[in-house]
Amino acid sequence: MKKEIFIIINILLTFLTSISFAEEAIKPKIIPSKATLKNITKEIQEKKRNLKQSKKTKKRFSIQLNY
Secondary structure (H helix, E strand, C coil): CHHHHHHHHHHHHHHHHHHHHHHHHHCCCCCCCHHHHHHHHHHHHHHHHHHHHHHHHHHHHHHHHHC
16 A cells, blocks of 8 residues: 555656646747847946946055055
């Protein structure tokens, strides 16, 4: 009796996991368009520029404090 229950539970678990994997496979993959990719790259470039500028201003400020 215990063996049969264990087998049934095992079958149910494998069935449920296969369903969850199938749901993951069915979900549509989000592919960004070229326009959104361009926007993202522009934002990254702007952030890099801002970081460089902030580093330069920090250096200038520290030089001014030293004198």
